[in-house]
Amino acid sequence: MSAAGPLLRVSGLRASYGEAEVLHGIDLTVDRGEVVAVVGESGSGKSTLAHATVGLLPEGGHVDAGRIEFDDERIDSASERRLSRLRGAHIGVVPQDPTSSLNPVRRVGDQVGEILRLHGRADRRSAALRAVDILAEAGVDRPDERAGQYPGELSGGQRQRVLIGIALACSPELVIADEPTSALDVTVQRRILDLLDTRIAETGAAVLFITHDLGVAAERADRIVVMSQGRVVESGPARDILTSPQHPYTVGLVAAAPHLRRPRTRATVPSDGDPLLRDGPSGAVLAARRVVADRGRRGVVRRPPRTDRVDRR
Numbered sequence: 001m002s003a004a005g006p007l008l009r010v011s012g013l014r015a016s017y018g019e020a021e022v023l024h025g026i027d028l029t030v031d032r033g034e035v036v037a038v039v040g041e042s043g044s045g046k047s048t049l050a051h052a053t054v055g056l057l058p059e060g061g062h063v064d065a066g067r068i069e070f071d072d073e074r075i076d077s078a079s080e081r082r083l084s085r086l087r088g089a090h091i092g093v094v095p096q097d098p099t100s101s102l103n104p105v106r107r108v109g110d111q112v113g114e115i116l117r118l119h120g121r122a123d124r125r126s127a128a129l130r131a132v133d134i135l136a137e138a139g140v141d142r143p144d145e146r147a148g149q150y151p152g153e154l155s156g157g158q159r160q161r162v163l164i165g166i167a168l169a170c171s172p173e174l175v176i177a178d179e180p181t182s183a184l185d186v187t188v189q190r191r192i193l194d195l196l197d198t199r200i201a202e203t204g205a206a207v208l209f210i211t212h213d214l215g216v217a218a219e220r221a222d223r224i225v226v227m228s229q230g231r232v233v234e235s236g237p238a239r240d241i242l243t244s245p246q247h248p249y250t251v252g253l254v255a256a257a258p259h260l261r262r263p264r265t266r267a268t269v270p271s272d273g274d275p276l277l278r279d280g281p282s283g284a285v286l287a288a289r290r291v292v293a294d295r296g297r298r299g300v301v302r303r304p305p306r307t308d309r310v311d312r313r
Protein backbone atom coordinates (compact mmCIF):
# COMPACT_ATOMS: atom_id res chain seq x y z
CA MET A 1 0.00 0.00 0.00
CA SER A 2 1.26 3.44 -0.84
CA ALA A 3 1.54 6.46 1.42
CA ALA A 4 0.68 9.33 -0.94
CA GLY A 5 -2.50 11.40 -0.62
CA PRO A 6 -5.17 11.14 2.05
CA LEU A 7 -5.98 7.70 3.43
CA LEU A 8 -9.63 8.05 2.43
CA ARG A 9 -10.94 10.31 -0.28
CA VAL A 10 -14.64 10.51 -1.11
CA SER A 11 -15.46 12.70 -4.13
CA GLY A 12 -18.83 13.69 -5.52
CA LEU A 13 -20.59 10.78 -3.82
CA ARG A 14 -24.26 10.43 -4.64
CA ALA A 15 -26.34 7.66 -3.14
CA SER A 16 -30.03 6.73 -3.10
CA TYR A 17 -32.53 4.35 -1.62
CA GLY A 18 -34.70 3.33 -4.52
CA GLU A 19 -35.50 6.54 -6.38
CA ALA A 20 -34.82 8.86 -3.46
CA GLU A 21 -31.38 10.44 -3.53
CA VAL A 22 -30.06 11.03 0.01
CA LEU A 23 -26.42 11.95 -0.65
CA HIS A 24 -26.15 14.77 -3.15
CA GLY A 25 -22.42 14.87 -3.95
CA ILE A 26 -20.28 14.41 -0.84
CA ASP A 27 -16.59 15.36 -0.77
CA LEU A 28 -14.56 14.30 2.21
CA THR A 29 -11.03 13.23 3.10
CA VAL A 30 -9.46 11.53 6.08
CA ASP A 31 -5.69 11.72 6.46
CA ARG A 32 -3.54 9.03 8.01
CA GLY A 33 -3.91 9.09 11.78
CA GLU A 34 -6.58 11.80 11.63
CA VAL A 35 -9.87 11.67 13.56
CA VAL A 36 -12.67 13.18 11.47
CA ALA A 37 -16.16 13.51 12.93
CA VAL A 38 -19.20 13.76 10.66
CA VAL A 39 -21.91 15.71 12.47
CA GLY A 40 -25.47 16.48 11.44
CA GLU A 41 -29.11 16.08 12.32
CA SER A 42 -30.97 12.81 12.12
CA GLY A 43 -31.62 11.92 8.49
CA SER A 44 -28.84 14.13 7.10
CA GLY A 45 -27.21 11.06 5.56
CA LYS A 46 -24.32 10.36 7.96
CA SER A 47 -24.91 6.61 8.24
CA THR A 48 -25.54 6.33 4.52
CA LEU A 49 -22.16 7.99 3.92
CA ALA A 50 -20.43 5.60 6.34
CA HIS A 51 -22.08 2.53 4.85
CA ALA A 52 -21.59 3.58 1.24
CA THR A 53 -17.90 4.18 1.90
CA VAL A 54 -17.28 0.54 2.75
CA GLY A 55 -19.83 -1.06 0.43
CA LEU A 56 -22.32 -1.83 3.21
CA LEU A 57 -25.45 -0.02 2.06
CA PRO A 58 -28.59 -1.91 3.08
CA GLU A 59 -30.83 -3.51 0.46
CA GLY A 60 -32.32 -0.89 -1.81
CA GLY A 61 -29.41 1.46 -1.26
CA HIS A 62 -27.03 2.23 -4.13
CA VAL A 63 -24.19 4.53 -5.05
CA ASP A 64 -25.08 6.51 -8.18
CA ALA A 65 -22.00 8.61 -8.78
CA GLY A 66 -18.66 9.63 -7.34
CA ARG A 67 -15.41 8.01 -6.33
CA ILE A 68 -14.22 6.43 -3.11
CA GLU A 69 -10.48 5.91 -2.78
CA PHE A 70 -8.80 4.15 0.11
CA ASP A 71 -5.03 4.35 0.26
CA ASP A 72 -5.01 5.43 -3.39
CA GLU A 73 -7.07 2.42 -4.46
CA ARG A 74 -10.45 3.05 -6.00
CA ILE A 75 -12.91 1.00 -3.94
CA ASP A 76 -16.34 2.16 -5.11
CA SER A 77 -15.97 -0.21 -8.06
CA ALA A 78 -14.15 -2.94 -6.12
CA SER A 79 -15.51 -6.47 -6.04
CA GLU A 80 -17.34 -7.69 -2.96
CA ARG A 81 -14.43 -10.08 -2.40
CA ARG A 82 -11.94 -7.23 -2.37
CA LEU A 83 -14.17 -5.12 -0.12
CA SER A 84 -14.52 -7.87 2.41
CA ARG A 85 -10.74 -8.27 2.48
CA LEU A 86 -10.36 -4.55 3.11
CA ARG A 87 -13.04 -4.52 5.79
CA GLY A 88 -11.59 -6.01 8.89
CA ALA A 89 -7.97 -6.08 7.74
CA HIS A 90 -7.54 -2.43 6.68
CA ILE A 91 -10.83 -0.75 7.53
CA GLY A 92 -12.41 -1.60 10.88
CA VAL A 93 -16.10 -0.89 11.25
CA VAL A 94 -17.66 -0.24 14.67
CA PRO A 95 -21.42 -0.53 14.20
CA GLN A 96 -24.20 1.36 15.93
CA ASP A 97 -25.96 -1.52 17.60
CA PRO A 98 -23.89 -4.03 19.53
CA THR A 99 -26.84 -6.35 19.97
CA SER A 100 -27.63 -7.06 16.35
CA SER A 101 -23.99 -6.98 15.26
CA LEU A 102 -22.80 -10.10 17.08
CA ASN A 103 -23.93 -13.61 16.30
CA PRO A 104 -26.07 -14.62 19.29
CA VAL A 105 -25.31 -18.33 18.98
CA ARG A 106 -21.52 -18.15 18.75
CA ARG A 107 -19.19 -17.66 21.68
CA VAL A 108 -17.61 -14.24 21.97
CA GLY A 109 -14.04 -15.58 21.80
CA ASP A 110 -14.81 -17.50 18.58
CA GLN A 111 -16.21 -14.37 16.94
CA VAL A 112 -13.11 -12.37 17.84
CA GLY A 113 -10.81 -15.21 16.78
CA GLU A 114 -12.63 -15.60 13.46
CA ILE A 115 -11.60 -12.18 12.22
CA LEU A 116 -7.95 -13.03 12.94
CA ARG A 117 -8.18 -16.32 11.07
CA LEU A 118 -10.16 -14.78 8.23
CA HIS A 119 -7.40 -12.28 7.59
CA GLY A 120 -4.54 -14.71 8.13
CA ARG A 121 -3.41 -13.15 11.40
CA ALA A 122 -3.64 -16.36 13.43
CA ASP A 123 -4.29 -20.10 13.18
CA ARG A 124 -7.04 -21.78 15.13
CA ARG A 125 -5.03 -22.32 18.30
CA SER A 126 -3.32 -18.92 18.48
CA ALA A 127 -6.58 -17.18 17.51
CA ALA A 128 -8.23 -18.39 20.72
CA LEU A 129 -5.37 -17.05 22.85
CA ARG A 130 -5.14 -13.80 20.94
CA ALA A 131 -8.91 -13.33 21.22
CA VAL A 132 -8.58 -13.17 25.00
CA ASP A 133 -5.81 -10.55 24.64
CA ILE A 134 -8.02 -8.53 22.32
CA LEU A 135 -10.91 -8.65 24.77
CA ALA A 136 -8.56 -7.52 27.54
CA GLU A 137 -7.23 -4.64 25.40
CA ALA A 138 -10.82 -3.60 24.75
CA GLY A 139 -11.44 -3.43 28.50
CA VAL A 140 -13.80 -6.39 28.62
CA ASP A 141 -13.93 -7.53 32.24
CA ARG A 142 -12.78 -11.10 33.02
CA PRO A 143 -11.77 -11.64 29.36
CA ASP A 144 -10.93 -15.34 29.86
CA GLU A 145 -14.40 -16.05 31.08
CA ARG A 146 -16.13 -13.74 28.60
CA ALA A 147 -14.45 -15.46 25.66
CA GLY A 148 -16.43 -18.60 26.47
CA GLN A 149 -19.76 -16.79 26.82
CA TYR A 150 -22.46 -15.89 24.31
CA PRO A 151 -23.22 -12.23 23.48
CA GLY A 152 -26.54 -12.39 25.36
CA GLU A 153 -24.63 -13.00 28.59
CA LEU A 154 -22.84 -9.65 28.26
CA SER A 155 -24.14 -6.15 28.96
CA GLY A 156 -24.55 -3.69 26.06
CA GLY A 157 -21.37 -1.86 27.07
CA GLN A 158 -19.36 -5.08 27.22
CA ARG A 159 -20.73 -6.12 23.82
CA GLN A 160 -19.69 -2.79 22.33
CA ARG A 161 -16.20 -3.35 23.78
CA VAL A 162 -16.14 -6.72 22.00
CA LEU A 163 -17.06 -5.00 18.73
CA ILE A 164 -14.35 -2.39 19.21
CA GLY A 165 -11.94 -5.26 19.83
CA ILE A 166 -13.07 -6.95 16.60
CA ALA A 167 -12.84 -3.70 14.60
CA LEU A 168 -9.28 -3.10 15.78
CA ALA A 169 -8.11 -6.73 15.90
CA CYS A 170 -6.12 -6.56 12.67
CA SER A 171 -4.74 -3.05 13.34
CA PRO A 172 -6.65 -1.37 10.48
CA GLU A 173 -5.39 1.93 9.08
CA LEU A 174 -8.94 3.33 9.17
CA VAL A 175 -11.76 2.84 11.66
CA ILE A 176 -15.31 3.83 10.74
CA ALA A 177 -17.46 4.25 13.84
CA ASP A 178 -21.15 4.93 13.18
CA GLU A 179 -22.68 6.39 16.36
CA PRO A 180 -20.90 3.68 18.33
CA THR A 181 -22.61 4.51 21.62
CA SER A 182 -26.12 5.44 20.50
CA ALA A 183 -27.59 2.14 21.72
CA LEU A 184 -25.94 2.44 25.14
CA ASP A 185 -26.85 3.88 28.47
CA VAL A 186 -25.47 7.43 28.87
CA THR A 187 -23.39 6.38 31.85
CA VAL A 188 -21.54 3.85 29.67
CA GLN A 189 -21.21 6.04 26.57
CA ARG A 190 -18.32 8.14 27.80
CA ARG A 191 -16.30 5.12 28.94
CA ILE A 192 -16.76 3.48 25.56
CA LEU A 193 -15.72 6.64 23.71
CA ASP A 194 -12.66 6.93 25.95
CA LEU A 195 -11.79 3.32 25.18
CA LEU A 196 -12.15 3.93 21.46
CA ASP A 197 -9.96 7.02 21.74
CA THR A 198 -7.30 5.17 23.68
CA ARG A 199 -7.19 2.17 21.35
CA ILE A 200 -7.09 4.41 18.32
CA ALA A 201 -4.27 6.47 19.80
CA GLU A 202 -2.37 3.29 20.62
CA THR A 203 -2.73 1.88 17.13
CA GLY A 204 -2.34 5.17 15.21
CA ALA A 205 -5.48 4.42 13.15
CA ALA A 206 -7.38 7.17 11.37
CA VAL A 207 -11.07 7.47 12.22
CA LEU A 208 -14.24 8.49 10.46
CA PHE A 209 -16.55 9.06 13.39
CA ILE A 210 -20.28 9.52 12.84
CA THR A 211 -22.20 11.39 15.53
CA HIS A 212 -25.20 13.68 15.90
CA ASP A 213 -23.54 15.19 18.98
CA LEU A 214 -21.38 18.25 18.36
CA GLY A 215 -20.01 18.00 21.91
CA VAL A 216 -18.71 14.50 21.27
CA ALA A 217 -17.22 15.61 17.95
CA ALA A 218 -15.53 18.60 19.60
CA GLU A 219 -13.96 16.44 22.27
CA ARG A 220 -12.80 13.62 20.06
CA ALA A 221 -12.06 14.87 16.56
CA ASP A 222 -9.23 16.72 14.86
CA ARG A 223 -11.59 17.85 12.15
CA ILE A 224 -15.37 18.17 11.90
CA VAL A 225 -17.46 17.72 8.76
CA VAL A 226 -20.95 19.16 9.10
CA MET A 227 -23.71 17.53 7.04
CA SER A 228 -27.21 18.75 6.39
CA GLN A 229 -29.77 17.22 4.06
CA GLY A 230 -27.31 15.02 2.23
CA ARG A 231 -24.66 17.70 1.71
CA VAL A 232 -21.47 18.77 3.45
CA VAL A 233 -22.15 22.37 4.44
CA GLU A 234 -18.89 23.05 6.25
CA SER A 235 -15.73 21.32 7.38
CA GLY A 236 -12.57 22.31 9.16
CA PRO A 237 -10.49 21.85 12.30
CA ALA A 238 -12.72 21.17 15.31
CA ARG A 239 -11.61 24.35 17.06
CA ASP A 240 -12.43 26.56 14.06
CA ILE A 241 -15.85 25.01 13.60
CA LEU A 242 -16.68 25.72 17.23
CA THR A 243 -15.19 29.17 17.53
CA SER A 244 -16.07 30.60 14.11
CA PRO A 245 -18.74 28.56 12.37
CA GLN A 246 -19.43 29.93 8.89
CA HIS A 247 -22.55 28.19 7.61
CA PRO A 248 -25.90 29.15 9.21
CA TYR A 249 -26.64 25.50 9.95
CA THR A 250 -23.35 25.14 11.85
CA VAL A 251 -23.97 28.45 13.63
CA GLY A 252 -27.26 26.97 14.82
CA LEU A 253 -25.60 23.74 15.96
CA VAL A 254 -22.97 25.63 17.95
CA ALA A 255 -25.56 27.99 19.43
CA ALA A 256 -27.56 24.98 20.57
CA ALA A 257 -24.53 23.76 22.55
CA PRO A 258 -23.55 26.90 24.50
CA HIS A 259 -21.13 25.08 26.81
CA LEU A 260 -18.93 24.53 23.77
CA ARG A 261 -18.63 28.15 22.77
CA ARG A 262 -16.05 29.23 25.29
CA PRO A 263 -13.47 26.52 25.87
CA ARG A 264 -12.48 26.47 29.51
CA THR A 265 -8.83 26.68 30.51
CA ARG A 266 -7.33 24.72 33.31
CA ALA A 267 -4.15 25.11 35.34
CA THR A 268 -3.16 21.47 34.86
CA VAL A 269 -2.96 21.58 31.12
CA PRO A 270 -0.71 19.24 29.17
CA SER A 271 1.83 21.43 27.40
CA ASP A 272 0.72 20.26 23.95
CA GLY A 273 -2.96 19.97 24.85
CA ASP A 274 -5.90 21.39 23.01
CA PRO A 275 -8.34 23.10 25.39
CA LEU A 276 -11.31 21.41 23.80
CA LEU A 277 -9.68 18.04 24.10
CA ARG A 278 -8.45 18.84 27.59
CA ASP A 279 -11.97 19.11 28.82
CA GLY A 280 -12.95 15.97 26.98
CA PRO A 281 -11.21 12.62 27.11
CA SER A 282 -9.54 11.45 30.27
CA GLY A 283 -5.87 12.07 31.07
CA ALA A 284 -5.11 8.51 30.04
CA VAL A 285 -6.49 9.16 26.58
CA LEU A 286 -4.48 12.34 26.20
CA ALA A 287 -1.38 10.58 27.45
CA ALA A 288 -1.93 7.84 24.88
CA ARG A 289 -2.35 10.45 22.15
CA ARG A 290 0.91 12.10 23.18
CA VAL A 291 2.72 8.75 23.11
CA VAL A 292 1.52 8.24 19.56
CA ALA A 293 2.54 11.76 18.62
CA ASP A 294 5.99 11.13 20.12
CA ARG A 295 6.30 7.84 18.28
CA GLY A 296 5.34 9.75 15.15
CA ARG A 297 8.23 12.13 15.72
CA ARG A 298 10.49 9.09 16.00
CA GLY A 299 9.01 7.72 12.79
CA VAL A 300 7.21 4.70 14.29
CA VAL A 301 3.66 5.90 13.83
CA ARG A 302 2.93 8.94 11.72
CA ARG A 303 0.32 11.38 12.89
CA PRO A 304 -0.37 14.39 10.71
CA PRO A 305 -0.28 17.92 12.11
CA ARG A 306 -3.64 18.99 13.50
CA THR A 307 -3.48 22.55 12.29
CA ASP A 308 -4.80 22.20 8.74
CA ARG A 309 -7.73 24.32 7.75
CA VAL A 310 -9.58 22.91 4.80
CA ASP A 311 -12.76 22.99 2.83
CA ARG A 312 -14.37 25.86 4.74
CA ARG A 313 -17.53 26.67 2.85
Ligand SMILES: Nc1ncnc2c1ncn2[C@@H]1O[C@H](COP(=O)(O)OP(=O)(O)OP(=O)(O)O)[C@@H](O)[C@H]1O
Nearest residue numbers: 017022041042043044045046047048049058060212
Ligand atom coordinates in the same frame (compact mmCIF):
# COMPACT_ATOMS: atom_id res chain seq x y z
N1 LIG B 1 -32.59 1.43 4.44
C1 LIG B 1 -33.16 2.56 4.06
N2 LIG B 1 -34.15 2.58 3.14
C2 LIG B 1 -34.72 3.74 2.74
N3 LIG B 1 -34.38 4.94 3.18
C3 LIG B 1 -33.41 5.00 4.10
C4 LIG B 1 -32.74 3.81 4.59
N4 LIG B 1 -31.81 4.21 5.49
C5 LIG B 1 -31.89 5.55 5.57
N5 LIG B 1 -32.84 6.04 4.73
C6 LIG B 1 -33.20 7.45 4.53
O1 LIG B 1 -32.03 8.11 4.08
C7 LIG B 1 -31.91 9.40 4.66
C8 LIG B 1 -30.57 9.49 5.39
O2 LIG B 1 -30.56 8.56 6.46
P1 LIG B 1 -29.27 8.25 7.32
O3 LIG B 1 -29.62 7.13 8.25
O4 LIG B 1 -28.10 8.10 6.43
O5 LIG B 1 -29.12 9.61 8.14
P2 LIG B 1 -28.36 9.87 9.50
O6 LIG B 1 -27.85 11.25 9.42
O7 LIG B 1 -27.38 8.77 9.75
O8 LIG B 1 -29.53 9.78 10.55
P3 LIG B 1 -29.54 9.10 12.00
O9 LIG B 1 -28.64 9.94 12.84
O10 LIG B 1 -30.98 9.19 12.41
O11 LIG B 1 -29.06 7.68 11.82
C9 LIG B 1 -33.11 9.54 5.59
O12 LIG B 1 -34.09 10.27 4.89
C10 LIG B 1 -33.56 8.12 5.82
O13 LIG B 1 -34.94 8.07 6.06
